[in-house]
Amino acid sequence: MIPVTCFSGQSVALFGLGGSGLATAQALAAGGAMVAAWDDKPTSRGKAVEAGIPVVDLAEAEWSGFAALILSPGVPLTHPTPHWTVEKARAAGVEVIGDVELFCRERALRAPDAPFIAITGTNGKSTTTALIAHLVREAGLDAQMGGNIGTAVLSLEPPAPGRVHVVECSSFQIDLAPSLAPTVGVLLNVTPDHLDRHGSMENYAGIKERLVAGAGTAVVGVDDDWCRAIVDRLKAAGRTVVPISVDRPLDEGLYAEDHVIVRKTHGLRIVLADLAGIGSLRGAHNAQNAAAAIAALEAIGADELAIRRGLASFPGLAHRMEQVGRAGKVLFVNDSKATNADAAEKALAAFPSAIHWIIGGVPKEGGIAPLAPWFGRVAKAYLIGKSSDAFAATLDGKVPYARCETLDNAVAAAAADAVASDAPEPVVLLSPACASYDQYPNFEVRGAHFRDLVLALPGVAPVGKA
Numbered sequence: 001m002i003p004v005t006c007f008s009g010q011s012v013a014l015f016g017l018g019g020s021g022l023a024t025a026q027a028l029a030a031g032g033a034m035v036a037a038w039d040d041k042p043t044s045r046g047k048a049v050e051a052g053i054p055v056v057d058l059a060e061a062e063w064s065g066f067a068a069l070i071l072s073p074g075v076p077l078t079h080p081t082p083h084w085t086v087e088k089a090r091a092a093g094v095e096v097i098g099d100v101e102l103f104c105r106e107r108a109l110r111a112p113d114a115p116f117i118a119i120t121g122t123n124g125k126s127t128t129t130a131l132i133a134h135l136v137r138e139a140g141l142d143a144q145m146g147g148n149i150g151t152a153v154l155s156l157e158p159p160a161p162g163r164v165h166v167v168e169c170s171s172f173q174i175d176l177a178p179s180l181a182p183t184v185g186v187l188l189n190v191t192p193d194h195l196d197r198h199g200s201m202e203n204y205a206g207i208k209e210r211l212v213a214g215a216g217t218a219v220v221g222v223d224d225d226w227c228r229a230i231v232d233r234l235k236a237a238g239r240t241v242v243p244i245s246v247d248r249p250l251d252e253g254l255y256a257e258d259h260v261i262v263r264k265t266h267g268l269r270i271v272l273a274d275l276a277g278i279g280s281l282r283g284a285h286n287a288q289n290a291a292a293a294i295a296a297l298e299a300i301g302a303d304e305l306a307i308r309r310g311l312a313s314f315p316g317l318a319h320r321m322e323q324v325g326r327a328g329k330v331l332f333v334n335d336s337k338a339t340n341a342d343a344a345e346k347a348l349a350a351f352p353s354a355i356h357w358i359i360g361g362v363p364k365e366g367g368i369a370p371l372a373p374w375f376g377r378v379a380k381a382y383l384i385g386k387s388s389d390a391f392a393a394t395l396d397g398k399v400p401y402a403r404c405e406t407l408d409n410a411v412a413a414a415a416a417d418a419v420a421s422d423a424p425e426p427v428v429l430l431s432p433a434c435a436s437y438d439q440y441p442n443f444e445v446r447g448a449h450f451r452d453l454v455l456a457l458p459g460v461a462p463v464g465k466a
Contacts, residue, residue: 001027002158006105008032011065013058013094015085016072017044023152024070024099025053031106036061038085058085063092071096073148073172079199098176099154100147100169105179107159114159115300118147118180119292120169120211121188121221123343125149128188128289129168130317131281131310132296136164138310139302148173164300171198171207184299185215186292190226191342205230216240217299219292223247242299244291246284254295256287261294272304273311279323279463280316283350319447321347323463325454330418331463332454335431336447340364341371344433348374354423356414358407359391360384361434361446368394368433375399379426380417382410386438406439407446411453428454 004027014025017039025048028035036056039045045055069089076083077096089096107116117136119129129149136143144156147167159165167182174180175198190205198204205226212218212234222228222243234241243253254263259275272294275281281290290311297307316322322334338344341364348355348371355378359368367390381401383391388403395401404410411428418426430450432443440446454460 001030002103002106002154002156003030004028004033004102004106004154005031006102006109007067010034010067011036012068012070013038013056013061013063013066013085013089014070015039015058015083016075017041017048017053018072018074020099020152020154021072022048022051022053023155024102026051027099027102027154028070029053036066058088063088063094066092066094069094069096070102071098071176073098073170073176076197077172077175079197096176097178098173099152100167100173101177101179103153103165103167104177104181107165108179111159111161111163114161115141115164115184116159116182117164117166117184117186117296117300118169118182118211118215119167119186119188119296120171120174120208121186122191122208123346124188124285124289125168125186127286127317127320128186128292129166131289131293131314132186133166134314135293135297135302135307135310136166136300138313139297139306141302169211171204174211175207177210179214180211181214181216182211183215184217184219184296185212186219186296187212187227187230188221188288188292189224190230191224201226209233213237213239217242217295219244219295219299221245221288221292222250222253223288242295244288244295246288246291254291256284256291259287261287261291273308275311278312278314280314280321281311282321283346285346286321286350319443321350322447322451324451325457325460326463327415327419327457327460329424330415330421330426330428332415332428332460333430334447334450334454335429336436336443336450338431338433339435339443341366341368341433344368344431345371345374347429347431348377351377351427351429353377354379354418354421354426356380356382356418356421356426356428358382358384358404358410358414358428358430358450359432359434360387361432361436361440362438363387363390363434367391371433372398379421379423380414382414384410384432384439385434387434407449408453411450411457415454415457 133145
């Protein structure tokens with residue numbers, strides 16, 4: 001835990017008592033703050049009471065006595081309308097911040113020079129965060145990984161010399177962290193997302209920009225218009241910027257040529273890493289993740305050999321292009337995290353052919369029609385869940401498909417077809433392009449079920465671990 005001492009002796013309001021909220025309340029109390037915590041859900045309030053956190057009805061509280069409102073990132077700050085606690089805080093002149101901001105303030109007090117790598121982006125940030133933490137450990141340093149990736153940032157060990165904090169930041173967390181100034185800030189990409197919470201693309205992109213605007217070194221993907229404009233502004237402001245691309249060569253920065261990460265220095269092409277054969281980093285999207293990770297490690301002075309060793313040993317993340325098993329020439333891949341067409345496209349693009357594609361669930365707007373350019377890579381599709389009728393209509397006449405209803409049926413059918421295939425490396429790919437909640441509570445449970453089903457098949461051997 002990181003005791004938060006910057007509010008020692010002061011009263012603070014806290015709204016949102018999920019996992020990160022509980023951790024934040026405990027960290028504030030450990031640092032000497034007097035916490036008044038609340039959540040609209042009685043079950044969450046009950047957990048706080050069990051943890052010894054004072055629960056106070058903030059609707060009835062005297063807000064002039066609070067030094068700050070600590071807001072859960074899942075609670076609306078601005079759109080569609082500010083949460084009622086935000087309105088009360090603003091009316092009383094009380095600042096509204098989040099747990100990442102508390103981390104930043106504690107780092108400034110305890111160890112302002114301790115390495116801090118912050119990562120954001122619409123897509124790829126979790127894999128990049130995990131990869132950077134893995135590379136930091138391979139370089140012989142203490143990597144503390146948390147934030148939006150799972151472990152609450154204030155549940156990590158405190159900042160200290162030689163300890164590197166690797167923190168994934170959502171747009172919601174950045175919006176609540178006005179003093180965010182990491183040693184290295186990574187912005188992978190910006191595409192439309194969470195507009196219901198940010199109001200417009202301009203506002204959303206502007207929030208993402210804050211993470212790199214205050215960074216000592218900004219590592220920014222330049223394969224979308226929003227990020228290219230951000231790089232131009234950073235350069236104009238005299239900031240240190242490392243552009244990265246998987247679309248084209250760059251005269252400065254890092255770029256990918258297929259599976260090779262390259263830098264040009266004084267006109268010379270220097271190969272930094274070769275990702276061929278690293279299954280956990282398959283595909284152009286993972287080349288971008290790897291380029292960003294390499295740039296971040298270089299910025300904190302990591303050894304080149306340690307970086308290459310770490311890339312080769314990276315196990316990947318569960319449910320994100322996770323190689324779970326192999327039966328002879330057949331590879332089984334769990335990409336349950338692909339809950340929309342954009343995410344599923346990354347998986348389809350990573351395999352040239354012979355994809356036995358398990359898809360379905362609760363469809364997103366547009367369904368799988370945007371994936372039509374990749375249908376030629378699909379040997380057969382196996383339809384599950386609520387989306388089956390709509391997806392069958394999209395695939396009809398373009399891709400052979402089977403209506404399987406459940407994942408159990410789909411895995412069995414896809415495995416049998418893949419084993420019988422003449423292709424050199426057929427793939428059974430769960431990349432549903434759908435939410436899971438028609439049959440599963442979340443994508444993690446869906447992915448775990450896929451993994452269990454695959455490993456129960458005769459002749460399947462597990463591949464690594466995530």
